[in-house]
Amino acid sequence: MSERKKDYTDLNYEWMKTTFDVSAISFHKVMQVAMKKDAMNEWGSIVALSYIAAQRTFPDYSEMAESKALLESFARSFGYHWAKKARVRVNTISQSPTVTTAGSGVKGFGDFFGYADKMSPLGNASADACADYCVTLFSDMTRMVTMQNLFHDGGFSSMGMAPEILED
Numbered sequence: 001m002s003e004r005k006k007d008y009t010d011l012n013y014e015w016m017k018t019t020f021d022v023s024a025i026s027f028h029k030v031m032q033v034a035m036k037k038d039a040m041n042e043w044g045s046i047v048a049l050s051y052i053a054a055q056r057t058f059p060d061y062s063e064m065a066e067s068k069a070l071l072e073s074f075a076r077s078f079g080y081h082w083a084k085k086a087r088v089r090v091n092t093i094s095q096s097p098t099v100t101t102a103g104s105g106v107k108g109f110g111d112f113f114g115y116a117d118k119m120s121p122l123g124n125a126s127a128d129a130c131a132d133y134c135v136t137l138f139s140d141m142t143r144m145v146t147m148q149n150l151f152h153d154g155g156f157s158s159m160g161m162a163p164e165i166l167e168d
Contacts, residue, residue, distance in 0.1 A: 120154030
């Protein structure tokens with residue numbers, strides 16, 4: 001295994017701290033600065049992208065799973081305080097596996113992408129569809145949605161098994 005691709009049970013904690021800082025703590029930092037500067041309008045909306053690995057085990061997702069869990073926790077906790085102060089909404093979206101530079105670096109990503117596509121009754125949601133979903137969270141139509149992790153995954157998060165997988 002390469003130096004950068006360490007097993008989950010043998011992580012480099014300095015790298016883990018960097019992962020947490022870049023992938024989760026930065027979300028809190030941005031919200032903290034925006035709140036101090038009163039940069040959000042009343043009923044404004046903040047959205048971050050998460051992944052189902054925050055709730056379920058994906059062995060090759062490594063410490064990013066904990067990072068996403070921390071990100072979702074920040075959305076709930078900061079979301080409470082900002083909702084009380086200025087009715088600002090804070091949510092996360094848990095997207096389908098999506099072909100990105102980062103996602104493609106995960107061991108076995110191609111196989112998992114196909115698996116998730118078969119497991120999801122609607123198939124994997126595209127990056128463009130995710131962008132459209134994000135836009136809905138900035139509209140007045142989702143005014144009462146806050147502190148939520150919302151799945152945008154074609155139904156993957158609700159599936160136990162799919163006959164299509166068994167047929168293969």
